[in-house]
Amino acid sequence: MPPTRLFLRVKADVLALLHDIPAGRVTTYGAIAESVGVRPRYVARVLATMSDGEAEGVPWHRVVGAGGVISTMQVPGVGERQIALLHREGVRVSERNRIVEFATVFFTPG
DNA sequence: AAAGTGACTGACA
């Protein structure tokens, strides 16, 4: 099934916003969604349906759930990978899978 | 057409 036009538009917008997020900072699905004009779940869907190849060079790991939750923990393997990537940028994650000092590393897109 | 499904959120206990 080919993606809908809306999906492609949102995907392009989301990717553009992701590249504006500096290393060491994170944003949320909700914040991106607000900027793009869709629901948070839609943003999540866009990221979740990206292949490894598409994710190449895309800082998808800088997107977390509201409050700094690593929501990708729901997908086996992905959560661990995201945390590793964040650590590499100096973003600490608690053992409860939450961003440490979330308020200070939060970045508002757009 | 109808029911199922979330890489989500905010509210509430």
Add this chain to the structure above:
DNA sequence: GTGTCAGCCACTT
């Protein structure tokens, strides 16, 4: 601080 839950709505059976 943590855990549940209902609402959400586009997408997928």
